[in-house]
Amino acid sequence: MLVGASGILVSLIMECVLQALYAGGTNKAGQRAAIFFIYLFIVFWSSCFDATQFLYLSEIFPTEVRGQGTAVGMFNWFAAQIVILCAGPVALNNITWKFFLVLICPTALYIPVIYFFFPETNNRSLEDINTQFGEEVAVHFAGATEAEIKEYERAIQMEGTQNFGKASVFHTETKV
Numbered sequence: 001m002l003v004g005a006s007g008i009l010v011s012l013i014m015e016c017v018l019q020a021l022y023a024g025g026t027n028k029a030g031q032r033a034a035i036f037f038i039y040l041f042i043v044f045w046s047s048c049f050d051a052t053q054f055l056y057l058s059e060i061f062p063t064e065v066r067g068q069g070t071a072v073g074m075f076n077w078f079a080a081q082i083v084i085l086c087a088g089p090v091a092l093n094n095i096t097w098k099f100f101l102v103l104i105c106p107t108a109l110y111i112p113v114i115y116f117f118f119p120e121t122n123n124r125s126l127e128d129i130n131t132q133f134g135e136e137v138a139v140h141f142a143g144a145t146e147a148e149i150k151e152y153e154r155a156i157q158m159e160g161t162q163n164f165g166k167a168s169v170f171h172t173e174t175k176v
Contacts, residue, residue, distance in 0.1 A: 001056070001114050004048020009107045011041035016100035023097060053077065059121045062135045 015037040022030030054074070061069030091099040121129050144152070 005111045007044035011037050012104045019097035
């Protein structure tokens, strides 16, 4: 996310500068460079933020509130998108290149927030992430040995036979 936010910030700054210098002018090279930075913004946004933000939302919430937390995060994201998409064209028309400053400022503030407050979740299991956020995790499947997996299966099977009132599903294999 840091790479993506940094790339987005550089793209927005360059777009702002190029729009200020060349929008409405006759310098085709400057206008083409502005178009390039719009596309570069899209590359960074789509590869580092677009899908990642939804995955990150689902990873950082404890299991029992993961659905609700993701829903609140998604609501806030869509609300912000509606505001930007409705106000953006009007702002671009009225304040022209200065609108990019409106996008640059929160992006610049977002980078230290990501660095200092967003825990790294890359190459980590949900159990590890839950442990990092203080949730008690009963079973760690990532990196478990074959013997540990069999012990987990046995414990699940025992729990399923003890809870007659609850529907329990467990996997068993038999050799024929």
